[in-house]
Amino acid sequence: MSAPPSLRPYLPADLPLLYExxxxxxxxxxxxxxxxAQRRAWVEAASDEEELGDKLKRGLSLVALRDGAAVGFVVFADGLVDQLYVHPSVARAGVGDALVDxxxxxxxxxGLKAVEVDASDxxxxxxxxxxxxxxRRNTVQIDDVWLGNTRMKKVLAP
Structure with missing residues (x-):
């Protein structure tokens, strides 16, 4: 496994790359x-760059870097991991773990007692x-397509 990525706060200039x-x-x-069909519907729903920019600005947003390039990001707001995406080239290489950690x-x-997420499968x-x-299991409807995810919770150590 390679070294963990470096992390830094989101900057507005990151938006185009994080969107991609x-x-x-x-x-x-x-x-x-x-x-x-589910993936197409999800991509269509995620195809609003301005909406992503709003989420990144509103939440606690961190960007993971490898060799100075953004390779993933997380948005945390109101006790919920709202967005967590990692570039396919570094999937399963510790980037997601570093962001969630x-x-x-x-x-x-x-002072939060727990972290929650609606985790994709x-x-x-x-x-x-x-x-x-x-x-619990959730279903999300996008047009006439249904996608499932799971609400998960981790109680943090005091």
Missing amino acids: IRLSAIEELTAEDYDD AVEKLAGAR TAKPLFDRRGYVAQ
Whole structure:
């Protein structure tokens, strides 16, 4: 496994690349868990760069870097991991873990007792490994297509 990525706060200039990372991750990493129609609907729903920029500005947003280039990001808001995407070229290489680890530490430092996430079926194993517990199954409707995810929660150590 390679060295962990460096992390830094989101900067507005990051938006175009983070937008591309989000779309690439959906298109390339979710094929084993979601069918073509589901992935197309998800990409369509995620194709609003301005909406992503708003989420990045509103939440606690961190960018993961490898060799100075952005390779992933996380948005944490109101106790919920709202966005977590990793570029396919570095998938399963510790980038997601580094981002979630940082969120958990920051949440604990802010006095939060738990962190929650609506984990895609693709991301669920990452959160399972990190001690998150499934709370309920969710279905998200995009036009006439349904996608599933799982609300998960991790109680932070005091």
